[in-house]
Amino acid sequence: MAIGVQTDMATPALASFGSDKVKKEFLAPTITGDKVACLGVSEAGAGSDVASIQTKAVKQGGDYVINGGKMWTTNGFQADWMCLLANTSDGPAHRSKSLICLPMDTKGIHHAKRIDKLGMRSSDTAQIFFEDVRIPQDYIIGEEGMGFTYQMIQFQAERMWAVAAAILPLQAIIQSTIEYTRTRKAFGFPILNNQVVHFTLAELETELELLRSLLYRTVALYVQGNDVTKLASMSKLKAGRLAREITDKCLQFWGGMGFTNEVLISRFYRDFRLVSIGGGADEVMLSIICKYMDTLPSPPKLK
Ligand SMILES: Cc1cc2nc3c(=O)[nH]c(=O)nc-3n(C[C@H](O)[C@H](O)[C@H](O)COP(=O)(O)OP(=O)(O)OC[C@H]3O[C@@H](n4cnc5c(N)ncnc54)[C@H](O)[C@@H]3O)c2cc1C
Structure with a gap:
């Protein structure tokens, strides 16, 4: 599970659509194994219906300010960065989202709990909250508003x-x-x-x-x-x-x-x-x- 997240869940969009800057900062060390990745799509209130996620990344100055939370995040406690799906506008649900590389040591990220599961018990599964988490806007993957499609x-x-x-x-x-x-x-x-x-x-x-x-x-x-x-x-x-x-x-x-x-x-x-x-x-x-x-x-x- 941990390796699968690294190779095929959190990185394919970054590899296909990311700028040289984010690929250098997040993808290259993930390929060498120096950084651990996780994927933040599912939320407590939105799993199957990905379009209904509530986490928001709002532009302020040159930054995004992120509020919300993610659920079921595999590698969540160990990860150095998250491939985060967040709402970056109020437009139609399929055009309002972006994928963003979020360093997991940023202030305002709270690891709420390790989820106790029926199986995959040696896999790290986290619930995570974001409270005014501030990151540079150029950590976005590809175009703003294309996150759902990516x-x-x-x-x-x-x-x-x-x-x-x-x-x-x-x-x-x-x-x-x-x-x-x-x-x-x-x-x-x-x-x-x-x-x-x-x-x-x-x-x-x-x-x-x-x-x-x-x-x-x-x-x-x-x-x-x-x-x-x-x-x-x-x-x-x-x-x-x-x-x-x-x-x-x-x-x-x-x-x-x-x-x-x-x-x-x-x-x-x-x-x-x-x-x-x-x-x-x-x-x-x-x-x-x-x-x-x-x-x-x-x-x-x-x-
Ligand atoms: C161990 C584990 C690890 C995970 N890792 C990650 C991760 O790393 N990152 C991440 O983002 N997510 C992760 N997930 C979340 C996973 O992708 C979701 O659990 C999954 O998409 C289902 O969403 P849900 O749990 O919210 O179920 P719900 O959306 O609440 O659905 C519950 C059930 O309702 C039924 N259902 C839903 N929609 C329909 C429909 N249209 N028609 C008929 N029936 C329907 C299905 O039977 C479904 O199982 C993980 C989950 C688990 C359990």
Whole structure:
């Protein structure tokens, strides 16, 4: 999670749209590992509906003065800087936001709490408040008012990362379940000998290969410069669902051992629950796919 934020969540927009100044000050040391980044998009009152964030960055002299707060910030306590999405004008929701590089040692930044979570328990997740936080205006990424658009583009990298980061652990879960059920016996035979067990593992392996192929195709199109919003959303949706299915079905075959903290499967069962929520919930992925399929209902006409 920490590395994924650094490489594919907080930095893609900076790399694509940032000025030389912000790239030198924030991107270069992040690539070398000298600075830790975090992404401040979600708020206590706005997660799925990114357009409704309330944090404001108001121009004063040559500075922005920032007030508001962010929730669920991965790396939040350790980060040296935040890629912050804030409202920089009162215009229409999709044109009023900007992405700004915010040094995390600036006066007025308060780390309110480390969030206690079901899974990803070794990941640092913070709630943060901003009180008259003052930073230079040239810490903006790209053009003012383009932050929402940049963030929607940046989400594509995050979603592909989420899929890529899931594939090898999911493969390892299937493999370790094969090994465990081959040695564990019930009714005189290895548990793996039951057709329901080895057929289920074969189904899961097949689904995982399909996900891998979808990811490779999506990434290949992405590196050629194509808009992969639909395919990245499909990949993320499928990864979230498959991760839940693989961890749940494999855990079952571990019996009581699967319910203990002595084996990794129970941790994966908890950790992978996040894929269907973080970076846009499954339902948000479905809405995006529907938009690209042109199947979203039109808003009702007012009489
Ligand atoms: C461990 C963790 C780490 C995170 N890290 C970061 C981070 O580093 N930076 C950051 O900015 N954010 C981060 N997030 C936030 C994450 O992106 C949000 O949790 C996610 O976008 C969902 O927002 P929400 O939690 O506010 O859920 P809500 O918006 O309250 O939605 C709740 C549920 O409602 C349903 N729903 C929502 N919209 C629709 C719809 N249109 N149709 C049907 N159903 C719908 C979905 O089932 C959704 O799960 C993190 C979250 C977690 C849990």
